[in-house]
Amino acid sequence: MSSNTINIKLRVWRQNGPEDSGRFEQYTLDNISTDASFLEMLDVLNDQLIAEGKEPVAFDHDCREGICGTCGAVVNGQAHGPEKGTTLCQTHMRTFGSGQTITLEPFRAKAFPVIRDLVVDRTAFDSITQSGGYVSVRTGSAPDANAIPIGKEHADKAFDAATCIGCGACVAACPNASAMLYVGAKVSYLSLLPQGEVERHDRAKNMVTTMDSLGFGNCSNAGECEEACPKNISVENIARLNRELLKAALV
Numbered sequence: 001m002s003s004n005t006i007n008i009k010l011r012v013w014r015q016n017g018p019e020d021s022g023r024f025e026q027y028t029l030d031n032i033s034t035d036a037s038f039l040e041m042l043d044v045l046n047d048q049l050i051a052e053g054k055e056p057v058a059f060d061h062d063c064r065e066g067i068c069g070t071c072g073a074v075v076n077g078q079a080h081g082p083e084k085g086t087t088l089c090q091t092h093m094r095t096f097g098s099g100q101t102i103t104l105e106p107f108r109a110k111a112f113p114v115i116r117d118l119v120v121d122r123t124a125f126d127s128i129t130q131s132g133g134y135v136s137v138r139t140g141s142a143p144d145a146n147a148i149p150i151g152k153e154h155a156d157k158a159f160d161a162a163t164c165i166g167c168g169a170c171v172a173a174c175p176n177a178s179a180m181l182y183v184g185a186k187v188s189y190l191s192l193l194p195q196g197e198v199e200r201h202d203r204a205k206n207m208v209t210t211m212d213s214l215g216f217g218n219c220s221n222a223g224e225c226e227e228a229c230p231k232n233i234s235v236e237n238i239a240r241l242n243r244e245l246l247k248a249a250l251v
Contacts, residue, residue: 005031006098013105018113034094041093058117066090069165073118074105079169079228087230107172110215122168124214131210132203133186135195154192161188163231173228176217181225183207184237187244201251204244
């Protein structure tokens with residue numbers, strides 16, 4: 001083993017489907033490059049399993065650039081792994097030590113049923129967005145940048161909230177499996193911009209109602225969601241969502 005490679009042990013959750021009880025299986029990988037991404041390491045594992053005539057580990061991935069929000073798993077008890085502000089696909093194997101045992105589990109939440117192994121069904125987020133996370137009024141073609149003045153503070157906060165990629169790490173990290181950070185981010189960037197002003201009250205009410213109906217838990221201000229978020233979305237957005245709900249009730 002060179003100084004640029006490590007040997008690791010993997011403890012991976014294997015589950016054939018939503019009705020299967022699931023179990024952990026252990027694997028050993030030798031000479032993994034420290035420059036390899038976490039998902040590239042899983043590719044090596046799957047190549048090894050296929051060569052042995054075994055079923056490969058199912059895991060979500062797409063862009064592998066930390067943009068799409070597709071990847072996601074719990075690594076040693078932490079959603080997306082140990083590096084803060086980093087998606088699983090952006091995590092590199094140099095983060096781990098040689099000989100270390102790495103435990104891999106799917107995001108666990110009632111609203112995210114396991115499809116297979118590390119793959120979970122996150123379409124509940126789509127349902128929440130469809131209930132109000134958009135602007136339905138006609139806004140016309142793209143205006144000139146200075147046509148609608150927006151204060152820098154609002155613009156910055158809206159941009160920060162809009163960086164949410166909908167990966168679901170906030171739900172997986174929350175002890176109550178709450179989606180309040182995700183909903184708060186979606187409500188925030190639209191409520192902070194003039195284009196979203198018209199529907200702001202219905203938006204907050206409808207999105208939270210849908211969230212509750214899908215089995216997500218309640219927020220108890222644990223703060224684990226912000227800690228796990230790969231885009232560093234602030235819990236300030238949850239406070240803003242609560243204010244929007246209060247205004248909607250008063251209106």
